[in-house]
Amino acid sequence: MKLDQFPEAIRPRLIPKPDGEMIYRCLGCRKEHGIETLLYTCPDCGSVLLLHDRRFERLKAIDGGTWRKILDYRRMLKDPAVKGIYRYHEFIGPVIPLSSVVYLGEGHTPVVEANAHLQAKAGIRFFYKNDGQNPSASFKDRGMASALSYINFLIQEGHVDEVLSICASTGDTSAAAALYAAYLKPKIKSAVLLPHKKVTPQQLSQPLGSGADVFEIPGVFDDCMKVVEALSERYNVALLNSKNAWRILGQESYSYEIAQDFDYAMADKVVVVPIGNAGNITAVMSGFLKFFEAGIIDALPKIVGVQSVHANPVYRYYRQPEDGQRKFVPMTVKPSVAQAAMIGNPVSMPRVIHLVERYNRVAGDLRVFFAEVTEQDIMDWQLTANRNGHIACTHGGESLAGLMKAMQNGDVDSKETAIVDSTAHALKFAGFQDMYFQDSFPDGYAVRPNPDLVNRPRYVRPESIEKFPEAGRPLEGEAFDRFVDAVSGQIAESLDLKKKV
Numbered sequence: 001m002k003l004d005q006f007p008e009a010i011r012p013r014l015i016p017k018p019d020g021e022m023i024y025r026c027l028g029c030r031k032e033h034g035i036e037t038l039l040y041t042c043p044d045c046g047s048v049l050l051l052h053d054r055r056f057e058r059l060k061a062i063d064g065g066t067w068r069k070i071l072d073y074r075r076m077l078k079d080p081a082v083k084g085i086y087r088y089h090e091f092i093g094p095v096i097p098l099s100s101v102v103y104l105g106e107g108h109t110p111v112v113e114a115n116a117h118l119q120a121k122a123g124i125r126f127f128y129k130n131d132g133q134n135p136s137a138s139f140k141d142r143g144m145a146s147a148l149s150y151i152n153f154l155i156q157e158g159h160v161d162e163v164l165s166i167c168a169s170t171g172d173t174s175a176a177a178a179l180y181a182a183y184l185k186p187k188i189k190s191a192v193l194l195p196h197k198k199v200t201p202q203q204l205s206q207p208l209g210s211g212a213d214v215f216e217i218p219g220v221f222d223d224c225m226k227v228v229e230a231l232s233e234r235y236n237v238a239l240l241n242s243k244n245a246w247r248i249l250g251q252e253s254y255s256y257e258i259a260q261d262f263d264y265a266m267a268d269k270v271v272v273v274p275i276g277n278a279g280n281i282t283a284v285m286s287g288f289l290k291f292f293e294a295g296i297i298d299a300l301p302k303i304v305g306v307q308s309v310h311a312n313p314v315y316r317y318y319r320q321p322e323d324g325q326r327k328f329v330p331m332t333v334k335p336s337v338a339q340a341a342m343i344g345n346p347v348s349m350p351r352v353i354h355l356v357e358r359y360n361r362v363a364g365d366l367r368v369f370f371a372e373v374t375e376q377d378i379m380d381w382q383l384t385a386n387r388n389g390h391i392a393c394t395h396g397g398e399s400l401a402g403l404m405k406a407m408q409n410g411d412v413d414s415k416e417t418a419i420v421d422s423t424a425h426a427l428k429f430a431g432f433q434d435m436y437f438q439d440s441f442p443d444g445y446a447v448r449p450n451p452d453l454v455n456r457p458r459y460v461r462p463e464s465i466e467k468f469p470e471a472g473r474p475l476e477g478e479a480f481d482r483f484v485d486a487v488s489g490q491i492a493e494s495l496d497l498k499k500k501v
């Protein structure tokens, strides 16, 4: 069946109709605001916003089986009519015409089943979903594709001429923002604010390489966030942090992909995500809720949100008894190897509170759980995962450690199947692996190497070094033959190789 043979209502929209179908809805005063202007907070009460699609009832009118066929059909298209996250166009931003969509290859990241050894160690069947295999090597590209497609749409529609995008970042938001803005230059320029020395060298190199204006300030992410909030209130800039509700919409694609990858059977699934600014868990809950309400998935999967003991304000909130009046208290963070999630005052906390309540209510059961893990557990599980064929970053290690904790807490059963979010590529956080291997973590991290996981290069050179002043430099003739003999002999001895007969 061809795409244009589906009824008009379920084909991706080619013509925009921003006639009030999509609106911002305030989570505080519940007021609604039009999307012609980019808003971050409610102009009336200052609370955070979520985007709401007034046509959603119409999407619900199409039965789940038809939706599944449409989505599976789109997956088979060689030249997809709807690319990347916009395979789920109707759920992500149906007012954005496909002609405004910015696509840099994001989404549809691999889902890799853990090998038998790792599953036996973990005591549960689980898969990593590798969001580090997005273009800027983290899940942030999903939300940036959506936010930048929307801005592109505003430009194409003549609502704005030029945009300076701005964000605070623990490293990955800035990498993604700068990359997508660079693609849309000269109409969009990018400026990013980073906490000095609290992003990795790889992360810092990304916005620099994309040509963004990069500002470093003393302090932590929460301080940078205050500055960009002030800038976006006082000046004409487009804020690209997840306070921007378009980011959340794009990140919902993570849930849609999991649903599709597991044939829409979610009843026995557990999705584990790390939490920093809480945009990701907001999007994951919101995405599953939409698919469930549209009848596309059979149940709402369990969700486990994980935080390090060094940055755990969300966990602390939910640790308070449910019957009492829970109070959210921002905290001062301590150094964490899950550095990109080192956030003490998550911007999306009101969204989390709203959605956790709704998620559990719609499920009719407790389906959202929180776990806290030590820095040691994060590193140990990250390295264990990677020794078994994964490319998990420290936050992926945090997720896996959180899954273990949730099992210990009795929130997850060993008969369930988990999908563990590795939110970025391991290489972005290689410095923490180095510190672990060299036992050189500065005070404050509370991580010591487990000798079984430590790995170091061995420098092999001939004994009689004076004859080979620069081992590694190609030598010639007999000298080179002796070099090869000596070095290969040492490697064979070290690996305990048996000689061929």
Ligand SMILES: Cc1ncc(COP(=O)(O)O)c(C=O)c1O
Pocket: 138, 170, 171, 172, 173, 242, 274, 275, 276, 277, 278, 279, 280, 281, 340, 341, 393, 395, 423, 424
């Ligand atoms: C790699 C990585 N993992 C996890 C997080 C936490 O996600 P969120 O801030 O949406 O909670 C971030 C960013 O903050 C991140 O960059």
